[in-house]
Amino acid sequence: MTEQIVKEQVAIEIKNLSKHYQKENSQMTVLDNINLTINKGEFITIVGHSGCGKSTLLKMIAGMVNIDAGSIEVNQQPIEQSNEHCAMIFQESRLFPWLTVSENVGIGLKHLNKQEKYEKINTYLNLVGLKDFENAYPKALSGGMAQRAAIARGLVMNTDILLFDEPFGALDAMTKIQMQNEVLRIRQEEKKTMILVTHDIEEAIYLGDRVVVLSSRPGKIRDIVPIHIDGKKERTHDQFISYKNKIHDYFFEPHRDEIEFYI
Numbered sequence: 001m002t003e004q005i006v007k008e009q010v011a012i013e014i015k016n017l018s019k020h021y022q023k024e025n026s027q028m029t030v031l032d033n034i035n036l037t038i039n040k041g042e043f044i045t046i047v048g049h050s051g052c053g054k055s056t057l058l059k060m061i062a063g064m065v066n067i068d069a070g071s072i073e074v075n076q077q078p079i080e081q082s083n084e085h086c087a088m089i090f091q092e093s094r095l096f097p098w099l100t101v102s103e104n105v106g107i108g109l110k111h112l113n114k115q116e117k118y119e120k121i122n123t124y125l126n127l128v129g130l131k132d133f134e135n136a137y138p139k140a141l142s143g144g145m146a147q148r149a150a151i152a153r154g155l156v157m158n159t160d161i162l163l164f165d166e167p168f169g170a171l172d173a174m175t176k177i178q179m180q181n182e183v184l185r186i187r188q189e190e191k192k193t194m195i196l197v198t199h200d201i202e203e204a205i206y207l208g209d210r211v212v213v214l215s216s217r218p219g220k221i222r223d224i225v226p227i228h229i230d231g232k233k234e235r236t237h238d239q240f241i242s243y244k245n246k247i248h249d250y251f252f253e254p255h256r257d258e259i260e261f262y263i
């Protein structure tokens with residue numbers, strides 16, 4: 001009974017997942033034996049160096065890249081059977097320049113009639129604060145506004161899961177902080193399962209309920225760090241800084257075994 005309830009709370013279950021790519025005459029392992037269970041409504045952030053397989057992992061969850069070994073289940077179903085469970089938001093907004101903001105946001109809503117489509121687009125343009133720009137073209141938007149439109153386009157699809165692939169990597173520092181707050185606000189309203197990959201440790205802690213730390217290629221899980229901060233999650237909070245130091249050490253300090261080896 002207990003197990004049944006727990007299983008129903010699981011949004012994504014990744015078991016013994018590995019991925020290889022062919023590189024010249026040999027195989028390159030990109031992800032090595034990833035095991036991760038993500039609960040419904042959880043915000044998971046994944047942090048790792050460039051090239052460690054973060055995008056590959058997200059694409060595999062989205063069903064865009066084949067699995068070589070292991071499995072991924074979404075709502076207890078192998079992902080092959082349900083490829084419409086995720087919406088993905090990328091580093092670049094990927095808006096079509098010849099379509100208005102509202103046409104871009106509604107691009108995936110072909111199955112709805114005009115009125116339903118209008119209402120949905122309106123709801124999400126309001127949610128991301130772009131209602132006044134519904135008829136604007138992407139060239140009139142700042143980087144942050146274009147990313148808001150991309151988020152609205154992801155939300156409008158009404159999927160259970162939202163995947164973010166370094167969505168704020170190209171934004172300036174101030175806009176980035178603004179967008180992170182925006183995502184947290186949207187999360188309060190939408191209650192979706194969210195996974196965000198980043199190489200920004202502070203962003204990972206600020207957004208994540210748990211931070212998954214990946215090693216350099218081949219990406220392996222080095223640690224999964226649950227983030228618990230007493231009171232408001234502020235970047236200046238002592239506990240926030242402790243998490244930052246802990247995760248920072250995974251990337252920039254010699255591994256403990258190596259330290260022992262050198263002593």
Ligand SMILES: Nc1ncnc2c1ncn2[C@@H]1O[C@H](COP(=O)(O)OP(=O)(O)O)[C@@H](O)[C@H]1O
Pocket residue numbers: 021022030048049050051052053054055056057217
């Ligand atoms: N379709 C592909 N074919 C061959 N190699 C790939 C492909 N996609 C990614 N790679 C390689 O896999 C590694 C991980 O890529 P990626 O998942 O994009 O890393 P990250 O997002 O962490 O920077 C890189 O070395 C990249 O060159």
Ligand SMILES: [Mg+2]
Pocket residue numbers: 054055056165166
């Ligand atoms: Mg990437």
